[in-house]
Amino acid sequence: MAAAIPPALVVDEVHAAAEGVRAVTLRAPDGGALPAWPPGAHLDVELPNWLRRQYSLCGDPGDPYRYRIAVKHEELSRGGSEYIHLFLRPGTRLRVGAPRTTFPEDTPPGTLYIAGGIGITAVLAMFVRDVRRGYAPTLLYAGRSRAGMPFLDELPGDAAVVVAASDEGRRLDLPARARSLPDRSEIVTCGPARMTAAVEAAFGGERFGRVHVERFRAEPRSFADDRAFVAECARSGKKVTVPAGETLMDALLKEDVPVGAGCREGVCGSCEVGVLNGEPEHRDLLGAPEGRMYPCVSRSVTETLVLDL
The missing domain is CATH 2.40.30.10 (Translation factors)
Structure with a gap:
């Protein structure tokens, strides 16, 4: 058990x-x-x-x-x-809470890992696992100085690691790395917003596999004006009106419908719920799977949304 x-x-x-x-x-x-x-x-x-x-x-x-x-x-x-x-x-x-992940639970040989500062915490265990498997991953690890970059001493000595410390005059050349990377390579990254945006720009073309990103915080984005809608909770039978200007999460919690509440920014995935009918308006940064949504930020395109709650 x-x-x-x-x-x-x-x-x-x-x-x-x-x-x-x-x-x-x-x-x-x-x-x-x-x-x-x-x-x-x-x-x-x-x-x-x-x-x-x-x-x-x-x-x-x-x-x-x-x-x-x-x-x-x-x-x-x-x-x-x-x-x-x-x-x-x-x-x-x-x-x-129980451990959970928004990253793939397995990564292919040759995966490129890119970490910025404390972002190493998200990718370290994946990179070490792939090294031990003989998958030949590469890690690009950037920071202001080596003194502020944790776990450098835990990186496998025989692995392909590039450490780019700004105070040493070293920076990651992501476009050059993209030009040298084999087709269909997958990228896993975590770091500051500026770095993750640069990673997505460099490796977002059709030549590569998916870029898996975990962010520290949500980036400012613009959406159409909020519209009111009704959330029907299939299991409890409750109908919850979600007015413009209020999140679906807050409306559900006010009606004592339990949902997870973590970042409230659409980056952690702790509030994921199932959608049985209707069309969600996804505003998260995770890329919600089919039939799922994150009520902390996402809303509804249709007047009614039926949830598995």
């Missing part, structure tokens, strides 16, 4: 992983096994200051007893990174 996620995990260790980056190790209160996780997965973490944040699992997927996350202290912190850097201590109990 697969291990179940405990109601809370215990902070086992907090230490500096690089300048401005804290690594946090979590374990079960009884020391038992934790649910397995696929490389590329992340956790929803509820902090003691009532904030919920998503952090990538960047430890060893083969370790059944510990999860590891790493958090950069953001200058304009919304409260999550600040709490972890200033107040989180070993012994603290944190509520977490």
